[in-house]
Amino acid sequence: MSSAVRLFIIGDSDQVYRLPAARYARMLRHPANYPITSLANRRVRCAEAVVELRSRKAVRVVRMLFWNATFDEHGVRHQGPHCSTGVASGTDLWKPAAQNAATCVMWGSLKTNVAYCPECCTSLRKMDLSAGF
Numbered sequence: 001m002s003s004a005v006r007l008f009i010i011g012d013s014d015q016v017y018r019l020p021a022a023r024y025a026r027m028l029r030h031p032a033n034y035p036i037t038s039l040a041n042r043r044v045r046c047a048e049a050v051v052e053l054r055s056r057k058a059v060r061v062v063r064m065l066f067w068n069a070t071f072d073e074h075g076v077r078h079q080g081p082h083c084s085t086g087v088a089s090g091t092d093l094w095k096p097a098a099q100n101a102a103t104c105v106m107w108g109s110l111k112t113n114v115a116y117c118p119e120c121c122t123s124l125r126k127m128d129l130s131a132g133f
């Protein structure tokens with residue numbers, strides 16, 4: 001058995017558009033180089049289907065995932081700012097100044113930061129929740 005990933009964007013009127021997986025992978029690696037200008041300033045619903053292939057044809061859906069994706073004014077997918085460490089208080093987080101100042105990898109997908117800030121490191125540590133929160 002082999003499998004493949006199919007990606008879809010669901011439009012405002014519930015139209016379904018297929019997004020080629022190779023293009024999506026390029027968008028994740030280099031978002032600014034692969035904008036979707038028709039989605040500029042929009043938040044859209046997305047779906048990922050892992051399908052089972054037989055003779056290169058999809059015969060069964062193995063798993064479905066759903067999420068929302070936000071695109072900036074250029075049609076670039078961006079999932080930040082999740083962590084604004086390094087950004088001065090009062091800075092508009094959606095402006096380039098914030099983008100340039102952010103220092104944590106959790107800022108978002110357009111940054112090339114590779115290190116977590118101390119606060120995110122704390123959040124990422126294993127926590128024993130067996131006794132509740």
Ligand SMILES: [Zn+2]
Pocket residue numbers: 083084085104105106107116117118119120121
């Ligand atoms: Zn952080």
